[in-house]
Amino acid sequence: MTVGRLAPTPSGALHLGNALAFGAAWISVRNAGGKLLLRMEDLDRGRAREAVAQGQREDLRWLGLQWDEEVLCQSQRSYSLEGIPTWRCACSRAQRLSGACRCKEHPPEHGNWRFDPPPGEVVFEDRAWGTQRVLPPEGPILQRADGEAAYPLAVVVDDHLDGVTEVVRGADLLEATALQILLHRTLRQPPPSWLHVPLLLGPDGKKLSKSEGSMGIRQLREAGWSPDRVWALLLPLIGCEPPLERARMEPGPHWHRIWRVEEGANGPLLHPFGPIFGLDRKTSLPQPPPTDSIVRF
Numbered sequence: 001m002t003v004g005r006l007a008p009t010p011s012g013a014l015h016l017g018n019a020l021a022f023g024a025a026w027i028s029v030r031n032a033g034g035k036l037l038l039r040m041e042d043l044d045r046g047r048a049r050e051a052v053a054q055g056q057r058e059d060l061r062w063l064g065l066q067w068d069e070e071v072l073c074q075s076q077r078s079y080s081l082e083g084i085p086t087w088r089c090a091c092s093r094a095q096r097l098s099g100a101c102r103c104k105e106h107p108p109e110h111g112n113w114r115f116d117p118p119p120g121e122v123v124f125e126d127r128a129w130g131t132q133r134v135l136p137p138e139g140p141i142l143q144r145a146d147g148e149a150a151y152p153l154a155v156v157v158d159d160h161l162d163g164v165t166e167v168v169r170g171a172d173l174l175e176a177t178a179l180q181i182l183l184h185r186t187l188r189q190p191p192p193s194w195l196h197v198p199l200l201l202g203p204d205g206k207k208l209s210k211s212e213g214s215m216g217i218r219q220l221r222e223a224g225w226s227p228d229r230v231w232a233l234l235l236p237l238i239g240c241e242p243p244l245e246r247a248r249m250e251p252g253p254h255w256h257r258i259w260r261v262e263e264g265a266n267g268p269l270l271h272p273f274g275p276i277f278g279l280d281r282k283t284s285l286p287q288p289p290p291t292d293s294i295v296r297f
């Protein structure tokens with residue numbers, strides 16, 4: 001059976017970009033007659049607040065993105081490094097990035113646990129992006145000095161434990177997939193399939209953030225928007241005809257876009273903003289196309 005998941009981090013209120021990624025995950029699972037889980041990625045307790053998590057669940061319900069089982073919470077699980085080659089490292093981020101770290105040769109008594117991955121590129125298939133070849137980061141942190149698991153470890157352990165067969169999420173995590181696949185392989189567990197959804201950028205050209213008020217689901221709701229109106233705005237970005245309940249998904253080349261969201265008199269306006277590689281591969285951003293291609297509602 002197809003099993004998908006919505007995996008919000010409760011670090012702020014949901015925005016249009018979250019709705020697009022979660023909507024795609026919902027459609028993909030519902031089209032396959034599968035099961036959708038909700039997992040709160042609340043490991044980072046400083047930022048993860050229960051009130052925020054509750055607000056996110058309310059927004060998901062309002063959007064019509066119902067999940068199928070009890071909500072899962074990362075904060076109620078424990079994560080082990082057993083079976084994963086790691087070394088301990090006491091360096092700061094700056095030292096790690098500069099290559100000055102010698103902790104592998106001289107292991108400290110305290111510090112973060114870093115993954116020692118096999119060398120080389122990871123090749124994987126994305127359902128929208130096709131074949132990807134990504135060099136994973138060197139020595140990513142899997143467990144912090146205080147014992148708390150870092151995101152790459154938690155997500156890989158959880159997706160396996162929860163029986164997740166497909167991951168559908170924002171394209172900002174396309175590159176991070178390589179490391180997750182390596183961890184799945186190291187733990188001898190089959191990785192899920194991958195589908196990365198176009199990103200929405202704020203007017204400043206940066207990824208929408210959960211603190212970005214005007215593009216918040218709550219704000220739209222308070223401004224009198226209906227869920228149908230939100231979906232009529234978002235679904236065409238991934239080639240789907242609204243309404244949500246009947247949307248059929250065929251990931252294609254139009255998914256290789258990023259979109260810029262601006263405030264219009266009647267709510268958000270979305271401009272196509274070029275291929276995502278401009279953003280993710282850290283080269284310069286492409287020029288936006290002429291404004292007559294704005295999606296208006």
Ligand code: GLU
Nearest residue numbers: 007008009041155169173
């Ligand atoms: N928790 C992540 C987020 O809120 C998503 C992680 C994932 O889908 O793997 O952006």
